[in-house]
Amino acid sequence: MALVIGYRSAVQASPFERWWQCRGAWVEPLNKRRDGESGVQLLQPRNPSHPTLYSKRQTGHLYRSLRHPLGRPTIMRELHxxxxxxxxxxxxxxxxxxxARKHQGQWQALLITQALTGFISLEQWYEA
Known part of the structure; x- marks a missing residue:
């Protein structure tokens, strides 16, 4: 998948590591379950011409199935x-x-998406 210019950290490493080092404001408290953590951060661009992004990051947050009995990051299921x-x-x-990658024996996973524009929340829709 392509990287969006303007969101790079100072780390000179793999694309995963560069995205992993990007930090933003937490959108909600970390979800601690499935023997791991999952949360979403809002990434504001340095250049206002670039879109705002959301970074969903997980550590050890796995699902298990017949196909993946030892576990696989839930982000990969969401990505597919x-x-x-x-x-x-x-x-x-x-x-x-x-x-996703395995780092020091622990799964880490990232899903970076562009912020949605022109949409309202389900709660706002019900109120209208």
């Missing part, structure tokens, strides 16, 4: 679902980057 919905013509957030 977004891709499948997009192929069917369903509007999904624009995927910027998605990947």
């Amino acid at each position: 679902a977004y891709q499948a919905f997009a192929e069917l013509g369903v509007n999904v957030p624009k995927l910027v980057y998605g990947s």
Whole structure:
């Protein structure tokens, strides 16, 4: 997946490591379950001409199945679902980057998406 220029950290490493080092404001408290952590950060661009991004990051947050009995990051399942919905013509957030790695024996996973514009929350929709 392509990287968006303007979100690089000072770290000279793999694309995963560069995205992993990007930090933003937490959108909600960390979700601590599935023997791991999962949370979303808002990444504001340095250059206002670049889009705002969301970074979903997980450490040790796994699902298990017959295909993956030892566990696989839930972000990878979410990434594949977004891709499948997009192929069917369903509007999904624009995927910027998605990947997982095992680091020091622990799974880490990232899903970077462009912020949605022109949409309202389900709560706002019900209130209207």
